[in-house]
Amino acid sequence: MEQLRSLIKKLLQFRFVRFCITGGLNTLVDFIVFFLLTGSLKWPVIPSQVISYSAGILNSYCINRRWTFQTRNRFFGREMLWFIGVNLCVLGVSVLSMWVLTTQMGFGTILSKLCTTALTMVLGFVLNRLLVFRSRA
Template sequence: MRKWLSFIKFALVGVVNTSIDFIVYAILTWFNVNYILAQCISYSAGVLNSYIMNRKWTFEQKGKGRKREFITFIGVNLITLVMTSCLLTLFYKHLGLSLWISKLLVTAVCMGLNYIGTKKLVFTKWKERRTSL
């Protein structure tokens, strides 16, 4: 049950992050910012919120964050950003889907990857990480 609660919390934080991401993306693309640059900026805005909310609420980390934790978090999210940008280009430019449908599909696909990376690599102790991989 605890594993599911963690995923449910992650998903709820994801709704907030995605809302931030989509609002920033909409504003930027409305001003004709390139869709990949808009994706990078909007995704980064959601990531900042994600770190704070997931650290404190989802994974219930106590005390001050460690440098390793934050750097690993950024690394996981950079990998996710690269994947979202590639998939966005694939869906939008190569498959001809609308930009917003592409954005929704990309968000759905990459949420699971991000959860696994965040749970297994970021908010775990080194000893726990070695045994869970």
Template sequence: MANTAVDFGVFCLLTLGGMPFLPAQAFSYTAGIANSFILNRKWTFRIRRKTNTPELMKFLLVNGFSLLVSSGLLYLLRDVNHLSLWIAKLAATGGGMAVNFIGSRLWVFSGTKTKGSEVS
């Protein structure tokens, strides 16, 4: 949720400041990636070992793909279907979140819990 708040906050500031919505989407999504890795790793998936390069590369690939999906949805919903920018952003964010969670769960952080990291 914190990543989504960062994304929406930056998106609002940029678009209300006059930036076109697709570049604003790229910047706002990227702003959420920084804390996303830490929060997903430590809180969502409870990983306790040190970060390794393959895991970080997988994370960046999943987030890059999620950015493409959310930007594509934003374009389709806003420019093709003529929805309001904020409804389109909300729907595109939902699609991007789904792709990101599935990719993170099944590929980036799959099977990497360490002993003692299970939730009681």
């Protein structure tokens, strides 16, 4: 058991591992909101994607700035503006991806959401590391 704890502690020293854990939490928030909106409330896919993704990125900013990238910058500042800009771009990619996969390619909602999530997680990490949290990353 002590070896497992030691391994976890070593893994958490890697920023990418922390980003993946944070990404998992963000994805969970995103999926819960998305499926509540589309399933329970019967909202259309595109507005549901915008709202669920927005909930995920708010969670992402809060956790990534403190835990993943350990920034000391002000909460409301240039870093947040860059984060919002980057994530609006990624949101655009996610909406386009959902639209292409569901309406143009005929994929089901769940498969489209999974493919879109994989795409945006990779894109989000790269852009956040290079543009938003670059001083500490």
